[in-house]
Amino acid sequence: MMEHRSSPRSKIRVLDLFSGAGGLSEGFKLASKRYVTLRAIELDEAAAASYESNHGKDIVFAGSIQSWLRDEDVPDADLIIGGPPCQGFSALGKRNIDDERNALWEFYAHTIGRARPSVFVLENVPAFLNSAQFQRFGEMFRGRGSLYDYTFQAKILNSAEFGAAQMRKRVIVIGNHRDLDQVGFPEVPKIYEDRAHWKTLKEVLSGISEHVESVDLPERKLQFGSRVFSGRYRTDELHVTRRYEEISLRRFDFIGPGGNRFQIPDELLSRCWRDHRSGSGDVMGRLRWDKPSVTIRTEFFKPEKGRYLHPTENRAITHLEAARIQGFRDDYLWVGSKTAIARQIGNAVPIPLAEAIGSHLVKYL
Numbered sequence: 221m222m223e224h225r226s227s228p229r230s231k232i233r234v235l236d237l238f239s240g241a242g243g244l245s246e247g248f249k250l251a252s253k254r255y256v257t258l259r260a261i262e263l264d265e266a267a268a269a270s271y272e273s274n275h276g277k278d279i280v281f282a283g284s285i286q287s288w289l290r291d292e293d294v295p296d297a298d299l300i301i302g303g304p305p306c307q308g309f310s311a312l313g314k315r316n317i318d319d320e321r322n323a324l325w326e327f328y329a330h331t332i333g334r335a336r337p338s339v340f341v342l343e344n345v346p347a348f349l350n351s352a353q354f355q356r357f358g359e360m361f362r363g364r365g366s367l368y369d370y371t372f373q374a375k376i377l378n379s380a381e382f383g384a385a386q387m388r389k390r391v392i393v394i395g396n397h398r399d400l401d402q403v404g405f406p407e408v409p410k411i412y413e414d415r416a417h418w419k420t421l422k423e424v425l426s427g428i429s430e431h432v433e434s435v436d437l438p439e440r441k442l443q444f445g446s447r448v449f450s451g452r453y454r455t456d457e458l459h460v461t462r463r464y465e466e467i468s469l470r471r472f473d474f475i476g477p478g479g480n481r482f483q484i485p486d487e488l489l490s491r492c493w494r495d496h497r498s499g500s501g502d503v504m505g506r507l508r509w510d511k512p513s514v515t516i517r518t519e520f521f522k523p524e525k526g527r528y529l530h531p532t533e534n535r536a537i538t539h540l541e542a543a544r545i546q547g548f549r550d551d552y553l554w555v556g557s558k559t560a561i562a563r564q565i566g567n568a569v570p571i572p573l574a575e576a577i578g579s580h581l582v583k584y585l
Contacts, residue, residue, distance in 0.1 A: 232585050235295070235335055236260040237285060237302030237328055241270035241554065241564035243546070244301050244343070247277075247574020252582040258295050261302075263287050266451075267564045269444035273452050273553040282445055285327040291344030294334040298585060303343040303569065304328050325357060332395075333366055339403055339585060340578060342393040343569055346376050349391050361395075370395050373402065380512045381408045383572035385419040386545050388515040391568065392577065406580035421531060422509040424544045430533050432461040444556055453556035455548050458539035459563065462521060471504065472523070472534035480505040480527070502527040507537070513545045518566035521558075539565060547571030 232254045236245050239260035248255045260280040262268040268282035281288045304324040325342070332340055349352050354374075360367045370396030370419030379388040394403045411417050437460060438541055442451045447546050464472075471484045481504035507513055519525040520542045528536045537545075539558065545551075554561045 231256045231297045232234070233258050233296070234333065235297045235302075235337075237300065237331060238304050238324070239263070239267075239271050239280065239302065240260065242274050242305070243548075243568030243571060244341075245275055246548070246552070246573045247569065247571045247576075248301065248578035250571065250575045251330060251578030253298075254582060254585075255463055255578065256454040258297060259288075259292075262284050264448060264563070266446060266449055267561040267567075269442065269451070269555035270553060270561075271563055272444070273555060285324065287329070289327060289330060289334070295334040297337045298339070298490045299330070299581070300332060300335060300337045300340040301401075302328060303342075321351070325353060329357065329360055329367060330422070332370065337397075338400060339394070339396045339581060340372075341365060341581070342395075343347045343390050344393075346389055346391050349374060349376070361398055369398050370521075371398050371402065372396075373404070375405050377405070377573060379570040379573040380415070380418045381412045382406070382570075382576040383409070383412065384512070384545075384547055385421055385424040386513045386516060386570055387546040388570055388573075390573070394577075394581075401584075402585050403581065405560050406576040418512050420510050421507055421513055421545070424547075425541055428541060428544070430457065430530070432459055432533070432535065432538055434460045435463055436460065437558060437570065444555065449560075452553040453555075453561070455543045455552045455554065457527060458543060458554065459541075460538055460558065461535050464535065468523075469570065470532050472529060475504060475506045475529060476507055477508045478511075479532055502552050505529060507531050516542050516545050516566055518563040520566060521562055542566070 234255050234257045236257055239245065239262045245257055248482050257275060257279055260271050262271060262282060263284050265282050268280045271280045328342060359365055361370055361372060372393050374393045376389050376391050378407055379386050393403060396403050437450060438457065439449060442449050460494055469580065471488050474484050480502065481493060496507055502514060504523050506529040507527060509531045515525045517526065520528045521536050523529050523536045530537055539561055546568050548564055554564065
C-alpha cells in the first residue's frame with residue numbers, strides 16, 4: 221500500500237484528464253498556486269492547443285486517454301481531476317446506454333490505480349448518478365474491486381450557488397484513499413444560499429457592447445503538433461455574431477425577456493413548430509438581465525438549441541458572452557474555429573465552481 225504523507229507538500233501534483241480547454245485547471249489555479257499540473261490529457265487537438273496556450277508548454281498530451289495510458293508512464297500524483305465525456309447519458313435528447321463515450325470513465329479509474337493519488341475529483345452530468353455506468357464505477361471501490369483502498373462521495377452541485385451566473389448542475393464525485401479522512405464538499409457561501417443574491421447576467425456581462433456586427437474572427441494561424449489551427453484569440457476578441465435570415469429576426473422580435481417560441485405568431489412558425497405546441501420552453505428562449513443564465517452548452521450560438529437569445533438584442537449570445545458566463549477571464553486564450561471554440565466553452569466546468577472545489581481541497585491536501 222502506498223504511503224500517504226501527513227506533512228504538507230509545497231506543491232500539489234495534478235493530473236487533468238479529459239481536460240478540454242482547461243476550465244478545471246483554471247479554477248484550481250485561481251484557488252491556489254500550490255496546484256501544479258503534471259500532465260493534461262485531451263483528445264480534441266484544438267482544445268489541447270487552448271490548454272497549452274494558457275497553462276504552459278509540454279504539459280498537454282493531445283490524444284486519447286487510451287493512447288496516453290499505453291504510451292507513457294503515468295506519474296505519481298497527489299490529485300486527479302477531470303470530466304469524462306457525458307453525452308451518452310446526457311438528459312438532452314435520446315440517451316444511448318451503448319454510447320462508447322459512457323465507458324471513458326473506466327480509463328479515468330485506471331489512472332487512479334496507476335497514479336495512486338490521495339484525492340480525485342470527477343465531474344459529470346447529474347444523469348450519471350442514475351446510470352449503469354455509475355453502478356459499475358461504485359463496484360470498483362467495494363469488496364475485491366480494483367480501487368478497494370479508496371472511497372468516494374457524490375453530490376450534485378449548482379454552479380449558481382458558488383458564484384457563477386449560470387444555473388448549471390453537475391454531479392461532483394470526490395474520492396480519497398481510505399487511510400485519510402473523507403474530503404466532503406465545499407459549503408455554499410452564505411451570500412449565495414439565497415437565490416435572490418445569485419449573480420445575474422447583467423453583472424457578468426457588464427462592459428460588453430450589446431450591439432454586435434462582427435461575424436468572423438480575425439485571420440490568424442497557429443501551428444500545434446502537425447496541424448494548423450485558427451488562433452490564438454483572447455476571450456475579449458470573441459464578440460462575434462451570426463448572419464440571421466430575415467424570418468429569424470422577425471421571430472426574435474416577438475420574444476420578450478424570459479419568453480420563448482410560444483410567443484411567435486403562427487404565421488411565422490415553421491410547420492413542425494405549428495403542429496407541436498408542447499415541449500421545451502427553452503427553445504428560442506430569451507435570457508433575462510436580472511437572473512443567471514441557463515446551462516451554457518456547446519451550441520449556445522444557435523437560438524433553436526435553447527434559451528440563448530440575448531436579453532435585449534435579436535441574436536444569440538456571443539462566444540465572449542458565453543465565456544464570461546462560464547467565468548473565463550477576458551485574456552484567456554482560445555484556439556480553433558468558431559464552432560470548435562464554442563464546444564470548448566460549453567464543455568468547460570464553470571470557473572467559480574472549479575475554484576470553490578479547489579479552495580476546499582487545498583486545505584485538505
